[in-house]
Amino acid sequence: MLGLGMYFYKSKPPSNQTLCNYVPPLMLDKNDKQSDCLTQREAEIRSQRVSNVSYKLGLAFRKEETFYGQITIKFTMNNSQNSQEPLFLDYKGISIKDLLINYEPIDPYEVYQGDRIIFPKDSLNLGEENVVSLLFHSKYVNDGEGAHKFIDKDDSSIYVFTQFETFYCHKVFPCFDQPDIRASMALTTVSPKDWIIISNGKENGFIKPQDPEFDEYKSLVNQDLLDSFSEEFYIQTYNETPRITPYIFSFFCGPFECIQEDAEIPGREDPMTFRLFMRRSLKKDALRVKDMFLTTAIRGIHWYSDFFGYNYPYEKYDQIICPEFEHYAMENLTAVAFAELYLNRGKEITEYDQIRTIYVVLHELCHHWFGNLVTMTWWNDLWLNESFATFVAYLCYAGDPVLGEIFKNNPNLWIRVNLEKEVGYVEDNFSTNHPILNEVSSTDTAFDMFNGISYGKGCGFLQQLLHLVGYETFSEATKIYFKKFEWKNTKLDDFLDCLDEANDKNPGKIYTDKISSWCKTFLTTKGVNIIQGELKDNKFTLTQTPSPHSDGLRHQSLDIYFFRANLVSETRPILTSSTCPTTSLSHCYPNTTFFLLNHGDHAYIQSYLDPSTLKFLCTNLSNLHGSLTRAIAWRSLQAMVVNGHTGPLVFIECFKNNFMKEEEAILAEIVLKIMNEVIEWFVPEERFEEVTFEIFEILYQGIEKDEGYERLQKMKILYQNYLFMFLQDRDHILKSIEWLEDGYIHDTNGKRIDTAKLGPDHQHLILKAVHKSPYFNSKYKNDLLVQIIGSEKTDIAINLKLSCEALMPFPETKASIWDLITTPSSSLSSYERGAYMEYFFNREASEILQEYFPKYLSHIDKLADCSNKAYVIQFISLVCPKFGISTDFLQTLEENLEKHIHDPLKKSYCRAVRKVLETFQKSQRAREL
Known part of the structure; x- marks a missing residue:
């Protein structure tokens, strides 16, 4: 399986083979190389030597397991002090063919090492333009790292989408895969006739075999690529992109449906088309949220263009909702990818859901300035992308009057910012924390930067910066920045110089010292x-x-x-x-x-709360004026529990006294999320059932309340959405099964509550509670599952089946699932494997699971030598048990960690294990309080 280690040829390819039927013999040696990566030093040397890069790329997409391509790369090779270092392209594919360097043929076997194509020194022209062309053969993936292929089992449609950040572009085609080697991209695609292909450049329309210009367009594509099709295909070209970094190039293939809207934007005479794509089986879901995507993007462009003093510089804006997308959203230039969770399928959309979706749309749009127009030079300055997109998206949301009028939730918006910062606090309380500006030695550790520090803490830093320098100075600094560095790469000092310049121009400046000095103390220190x-x-x-x-x-x-x-x-x-x-x-x-x-x-x-304030708020927190004020009080109490300053039962008591009086739905939802975390990780084991019972009863009583004003109805929807997350008690489960059969929640007298209809999300949570319960046999569980989802083949239904299977408290079921989740090379996608992993350890099967605690430790130890990083992180973070952690367990985990802690190739692995270990330790301390 591609991605499990370093592939290399054992013999030269036969000279008479074509690319389409030639797959070189491969051998996998997991221990030969821990992972394929690019070091910061290699990137610095290469960026000094290479400039003026352009790619002319042809891709032939098929409905098979692999696809083909051709590429012509032009670049200038500069003289530098590192001229003797080998120059190379990154490429981790199946094979290459017909390699020409400056029009001279080169034997691929001599230069391709499985992850790099190394140029012979005498093949390049110093100080001149060089031209490299070749054919290549690549593979679709199912782990989200490269070109991900998904089959919609509901209608058998195939969809392909890309994810190239941080170092996955070269899994699709040969390139200089680093942020500061920007290049224009001219794309031509060949694809099945029923597929739509979306990319960064505006498409020029499909050319069909019956069109008179078809033969002309065929001449753009190598015959080997065309020969790979056994069915009718279409050809399409796209406008050339500006000079962009490789990780924001993208393509999306499949029978997508589209919703679109034309709108005027600043600096443009004609309206621009905004498009929202989704797989065809989900168009009805997308119609529910289309305004959150399209209207938000249109308004965001207006606000950003004004705030940054730089009009949106691209020719289109597409948003594509992708199945099995692993990273929530990705700012590919003018073709932004979103996870399907933002469709909020199967549930009534809450204020929290609405703010989250609108914020993410604004975040990815903001990247078209911070990240795409101006890009960080290397991954240690990721904050120049993510911190700004995080914070400025909220500024836009709060500052645009149209968004505020349409969605009417700005008063609670800053509660969501507080939640964003909480992710930073969590990360900063681990010993694995780091400064916002952090040293990243290679791409192998670059993805570790996508954490609460770069997002949440960076957001907190910018919020404090705005508080110090004022709105106008902050805006002026961005205007200077984009004008000065458009289409370039930057580092820390580049932005700070712009900030100082803006602050000096303000006659009424609030912060009179050199603001960059303060910024550096914040950005370069941790904690x-x-x-x-x-x-x-x-x-x-x-x-x-x-x-x-x-x-x-x-x-x-x-x-x-x-x-x-x-x-x-x-x-x-x-x-x-x-x-x-x-x-x-x-x-x-x-x-x-x-x-x-x-x-x-x-x-x-x-x-932290002082003792007298804590005592008062335990019964009066809900009376504090202002939702953000109450949110800060809840966060203070949460920090005291997580950091061992007070016991978790204090939080529980405060919740019981205050929660039902809270009238702001978004704050109530955040408090419920905190409560779920406190119960899962910090409440003593012997109190777990009692506390979950009490929370279930509190929410149930809220659902039973008499009909009232609109705010109460919103709260009742929220109570219902979270009720079944606390479904543990046997009597509660039996009661829920009755509701499941009727389709509605009943009151204590057994009468249907007409406003409490069970949606798919509620049904699925009840099913999971039944499947993990030891009180029902496997036949009853399976019959109930069939009764609810029937023959439904959607990805949600399939993942529900996998989750329910993982929850079953039977030895034979646990054994078979353990084999699946401990096999990195299984045919399961990371999305499907995640469903098994997340529900493997459940309290109701604690006796059966005893043998798996040492197995968990043993497997984590083995993962130190596994090069499938996505699988490693997924297993460590999802499978970890939240109960039954003994002192011996912690000691063994720490001993295993110590064996690998000094290996520079295992930094990411050790970081993930260390975080799990410290989470266990915090949990144990809290439960002992």
């Missing part, structure tokens, strides 16, 4: 600091403490929210110091008793 306060004798003292994995104190501006029992309040600003841990305020509001830290959420900092 999050903890703040606590003390209010005594009308004097307030703030103490800032570095967390266990922090480099030190930080200078930040934040607000303190002082309030009394009657909720009369006052807000006071305060500055933390990078040298002194304490800061004081005197003359607080008279008779103030309580306070909240970081009011307004301007700073990136974790706060």
Whole structure:
């Protein structure tokens, strides 16, 4: 299977073979090379030597397991101090043929090493244009890394889509696969007649065999590619792209359906077409959310063009919703990919879902400036892409009046920003944390940068930066940046210089020092600091403490929210110091008793509640004014539990006293997500069933409430969506089966609640609860599954079957699934394998699973030598048990980790294992409190 190690030829290809029927003999040696990667040093040397790159690419897509291509690459080879280093193309495919370098034939066997095509030194012309052309043969993948192939079992349609970030473009065609070697791309495709092909350039229309110009277009394509088709095919060309980085090139193939809308955008006389593509079986689902994609993109372009002072510079904007997409969304130039989760299939869309979808659309659109127009030079500056796209997307959402009017949820938008930052806090509390600007030695560790630091912490940094310099200065800095660096690559100092220039131009600037100096202290140090306060004798003292994995104190501006029992309040600003841990305020509001830290959420900092405020909020949190204020209080309590500052049952008690009084749906949903995490990881095992029972009852009582105003109806939908996540008790399961048969939730008197109809999501959660329960035999479970999904063949139905199978508490079932999930080369896609992995360890099968705890440890140890990184990370993160963790288990896991910790080729693996180990340790400490 492609991607499991380094392939190499054992013999030369026969000279009379064509590309289409020639597949060279391959041998896989897993231990020969841990993974194929490009080091930062290699990338730096190559970028010095190569410039003025262009690709002319032809791709022949088939409905088989492989596809073919031809490519002509032009580039200038520059003289440099590293001129003696070998120059190479990245390519990890099946085979190459007809290699010409400057029109001279080169034996592919002599130069192709399975992941690189190394140019003979005497074949290139120094200081001149060089031309390289070849034919290649590549393979579709099922792990999302390259050209992913998906078969829709509902109608047997085939779809193909790409994911090239960080280092997967060369799995499809030969290229210089690094961010700072930008190139224009001219594409021609050959494809089955029933497929639509979308790419970065605007398509010029399919040419069919009966068209008079067909023979002319055939001449653009090598005959070997055309010979690979046994059915009728169409040819299509696309407008050449601007000079882009390889990882944002893309293509999408299949019988897609399309929804489109024309709209005027700044700087353009004619309207531009905005298109939303989806597989044809899901068009009805896409129609529900089309405004969240199309209207948001149109409004986003208007706002970004104004804020950045740079009009949208591309000729189209497509959004493609892809099955089995692993990375939520990807900013491919003018052809953005989205996971199907944003269709919200099978459920009523909540405010949380709406904000999440609109934000993601704005995030990927923002990348067309931060990331696509200007790209980071190497992966250590990923924050220049992701941190900005994260934070500025929220600024756009909050600042565009049309979006605010259409979707009417801006008051709660900053709660979602707070959630974004929480991902950074989580990452920063592991010993594996790193600065926002982090050293990335190779592409093998580059993907590790796609974490809560680059997104959440980077978002928090920019939020504090905006608080310090002001809106106008922040906007002016981006205007300078895009004008200066359009179509170029940048590093940290490039943006900071623009920021200083913008700050100096502001006569009323808020921050008078050189702002770049402060930025560097934030960006180049790791960790999050903890703040606590003390209010005594009308004097307030703030103490800032570095967390266990922090480099030190930080200078930040934040607000303190002082309030009394009657909720009369006052807000006071305060500055933390990078040298002194304490800061004081005197003359607080008279008779103030309580306070909240970081009011307004301007700073990136974790706060704890003081004892008196904690006691008061345990029964009064829901009465605090402002949804963001309440969100910060919940987050403070969460941090205290996760960091072992207070026990999880304190959080449970606060939830029971306050949750049902919360009227903001998005905050209630976030609190439910926190509650689920607290129960899964931190509540003592002996209290697990009791607590889940109580939460189920609380939500059920909320669903039973009499009909009321619109806000209450939104809350009841939310309660219903989360009710079955806490379905553990036998009586609750039996009751839910009755509801399942009727299609509605019943009240305590057994009467149907007409507003509580069970949707597919609810049905599936009930089915999972039944399948993991030991109270029902396998026949009953299977019959119930068939009763609910029947002969449905959708991917959701298939994954439901896999999940239910994994949950079954039977020894033979667990044994067969264990064999599947511990085999990296199985035919399962990563999406299907994930369904098995996520539900393998379940509490109801704890006795059966005892033998798998040591097996889990043993398999993780073996994964240190597995080069299928996607599988390794998936197994480590999904299979890990959330219960039954003993001291011996932790000790063995730590010993296994120590064996590999000093191997530079195993950094990503060790990082993933370390995070799981520390999660277990935190969980154990919390349960002992």
